Amino acid sequence: MSTLSPARQAARSAAGAVPGERATGRQAMRLLAASSRPLVVGVVAWTVASALAPALVVVALGAVVGAVTAAAQHGLGSADGHRLLVALGLAALVYAFSLVLEPIGTALGTAARSRITGALQGRLLAAVATPVGTGHLEDPDVLDRLARAEGGLTGFFPGDAPVTWAGALATRLSGYLGCVVVAVANWWIGLGLLVMWVLVRRIVLAAVVRQATEHRGRTTAMRRAWYFAALGSKAAAAKEIRVFGLGPWVAGRFGDEFGAAIRSGAAGLRSLHRRAAGTFLVVLAGTTAALLVIGGDARGPAGTGLTGTGLVGTGQIGTGLGLAALATLLPMLAVTMSAGTVTFDDITLAWTLAGLPDVDGLEARLAPAPMTGARDATGLPRGAIRLEGVRFRYPGQESDVLAGVDLELRAGTSTAIVGVNGAGKTTLVGLLSRLRDPGGDGPADGDPILGGGRTPDGSRTPDGSRILGGGRILVDGTDARELDPASWQRQVAMVPQAPVHYPASAYDNVAFGAPEHLDDREGVLAAAERAGFAAVVATLPAGWDTMLARELPGGVDLSGGQWQRLALARALFATRHGAGVLVLDEPTAALDVRGEADFYDRFLGITEGLTTVVISHRFSTVRRADSICVLDGGVITERGTHDELVAAGGTYARMYALQAERFA
């Protein structure tokens, strides 16, 4: 028995199919059923009604026309007049009914879209959150799949699939029904029209489907184009774009990239045009033939041809085809056209379903690896974290960033890591927090680890591990990969180089350090006090409730240094709630002289009892650490206290002297 949820089963089946003819309503309706069963009932009922409505309207109006002559002859009070009034009433009812179908369809579409989009987006978020690290978020294949599954690149969203499918089906059914009505009058015209329209539709739809699927291959180009569009329209880059006069360049790059992506689809479009032109001639011939037959019947002797069918009404023009039949059949030819027209719903369906395989593909791609450990890391480390021969290389890079780092971080002490730009300091603390895992000699030659143990192409090494010679990180003697990654990451509180600016209140921005303790107000205030952020809050218009995002009502932005203090407060709040490792990546880079001096004075208090790793180019910040390491050429070359390293006269001493003499 399958253990997959209905939503996963639905998307799995969707993923296996090529959109278009094989992108059946089953796929679309399963998507809908996974999010709302009542909506399935509504959509099915609406489809049936929409399929019947056009033919019913035409038949009802034909009956009205057919009844007019007799009613005019015998008066409205006569039985014929009564028949006309009934026909008129029915025609009005049917017409009114057909008019309300469109808004009902729109309402159903909106409801279905929001439910399905919510469910699919939830799955996408869960999928990208699955891997232990963050390397996959830099992987072009993952980003392509994500963009297609979200639908933003094409403007066609999977959430639209069920109702667009239902709309396309209803249109087609109404066309078939039209053919049946014509066939009742003249079977071979009806059958001929049906065959013609089915062929025409298949020919044109094949080209539409090809276009949609080809577009999948152009996702990277489209992402590049939209990157420039976003760059030019977001506040983050707006200042530089103005100062450097980059506006025209950004717009030009968007135009070039977008144009290139569109041009590469021109062949598909030409094929579509050719097919449409070819089928136009077939349609012209078929419809002309049908008109000639109906016209011939209309001119023929009374009681012959179509009139003899008794299809609708009995009113006669004098000779030939009955008036009601003529009034029904001519507009019915237009209704039959729906059997062959490729509507916007068909096009939308092809595009929306083209993105569905990527939802499933992403989940499979980022599925948890078997080597991900399950041991609880709460309270670690109690003794020490030891890095042994840790190596790391970024994907596509020629050489290792870390080439065998050996380092011991004793619990409850502070260690500073210094080194030139690009030495690998941030990379090292990323490994420590398991945002990435050590690696570099794996089968794919340095590819990143996705979820730990999975190479970018989704394959695994035979033993389920992909760490071959990448070294290891031991936490109290246990390989960090044996620890439950989420639990270990919660032991690490981090002040990154560029902290996240959450569009939330000042209070929440600090409390997000331990989101399950949002109501620990005392803890938030204490962390802010220790980090020097409380003084900033005192200047905010609504104090702790001030929203820290200018785009929000009453919101403000902070300065770089103020954000940095806030980030420290957030990390300290995390340490209050269990994190025992504090990683500070350039914690004073944005602070003013007083702020830096203040940090120096508070350093011991801030790091007390924590296993601290501090990265900084400012020696006033690093010299307070219990131990200082120099990272050079991918390995630790020096280690000691500030005084020891200065006395040793090595790289550290030279770097320190260079910085000190500038202030001498």
Ligand SMILES: Nc1ncnc2c1ncn2[C@@H]1O[C@H](COP(=O)(O)OP(=O)(O)OP(=O)(O)O)[C@@H](O)[C@H]1O
């Ligand atoms: N996501 C990435 N993909 C590829 N290469 C990267 C990535 N991040 C960093 N690198 C490269 O890895 C090397 C080490 O970068 P890292 O950020 O660890 O250095 P750092 O010592 O922290 O530098 P800085 O002092 O400038 O902050 C650099 O050469 C950098 O270009």
